[in-house]
Amino acid sequence: MTPNIRRRTGLGAVHIRKGVTVVAAAGLVILTGCSNDSRAPAATPTTPSTTSGASSSPTPSPSTDPQAAEKAAALDAYSRFWAEQVKAYAKGDTKGTDFGRYAGAKALVSTETDLTDLRSKGIVTTGAPTHNAKVDKLDSARKVPSAQLTDCLDSTDWKFVYRKSGKPVAMPENRLIRYETKATAEKWGKQWRIVEVTPQQDAC
Numbered sequence: 346m347t348p349n350i351r352r353r354t355g356l357g358a359v360h361i362r363k364g365v366t367v368v369a370a371a372g373l374v375i376l377t378g379c380s381n382d383s384r385a386p387a388a389t390p391t392t393p394s395t396t397s398g399a400s401s402s403p404t405p406s407p408s409t410d411p412q413a414a415e416k417a418a419a420l421d422a423y424s425r426f427w428a429e430q431v432k433a434y435a436k437g438d439t440k441g442t443d444f445g446r447y448a449g450a451k452a453l454v455s456t457e458t459d460l461t462d463l464r465s466k467g468i469v470t471t472g473a474p475t476h477n478a479k480v481d482k483l484d485s486a487r488k489v490p491s492a493q494l495t496d497c498l499d500s501t502d503w504k505f506v507y508r509k510s511g512k513p514v515a516m517p518e519n520r521l522i523r524y525e526t527k528a529t530a531e532k533w534g535k536q537w538r539i540v541e542v543t544p545q546q547d548a549c
Contacts, residue, residue, distance in 0.1 A: 419532075420494070423494055427476065429444035434459075449538040449539070467509055468507060471503075476499070478495065479496075490531065496527075497525060498523065499523045500522055501522050524544060525549045527542075528542045
């Protein structure tokens with residue numbers, strides 16, 4: 346049986362509906378009718394960290410860009426967001442991580458929902474994704490400054506496994522491994538936070 350795959354906004358969640366297992370993480374939703382331990386579907390991560398083996402994001406040059414410092418801060422928050430998220434998925438919980446410092450709004454809620462669902466299935470992750478993010482637009486004039494980021498996420502080395510057995514969760518062969526991701530960051534006080542992550546349909 347070939348799973349049906351669709352994209353959606355946000356980091357996703359895991360649900361059981363009418364005998365169909367739906368597992369979603371980092372924005373990829375995989376649908377299949379199989380739900381036992383050896384054939385259960387898994388989610389492909391969508392978006393990564395410089396401190397977890399991920400590639401670093403380019404830093405704008407202050408000599409050519411007056412917003413360079415804020416763009417660099419937003420990119421740093423994005424990288425740390427993924428570094429802490431990787432830790433959380435590896436242990437199945439955000440407790441003991443700094444994820445809440447770099448995530449907010451939809452991005453925070455979606456990850457917490459994902460982790461709750463994955464814990465119920467005994468699924469965690471190993472490894473980490475990599476990324477190459479850039480700031481497309483930064484609006485520092487708003488009451489809450491915001492930035493729009495584009496990332497090329499490579500989930501090759503981020504694997505979903507069953508905690509008890511260590512066996513990999515079955516994945517569809519035709520899934521996207523490298524794909525574009527859009528993210529929104531906001532500056533809350535002095536700290537930039539990632540508030541939304543939206544995987545795209547496009548490979549990169």
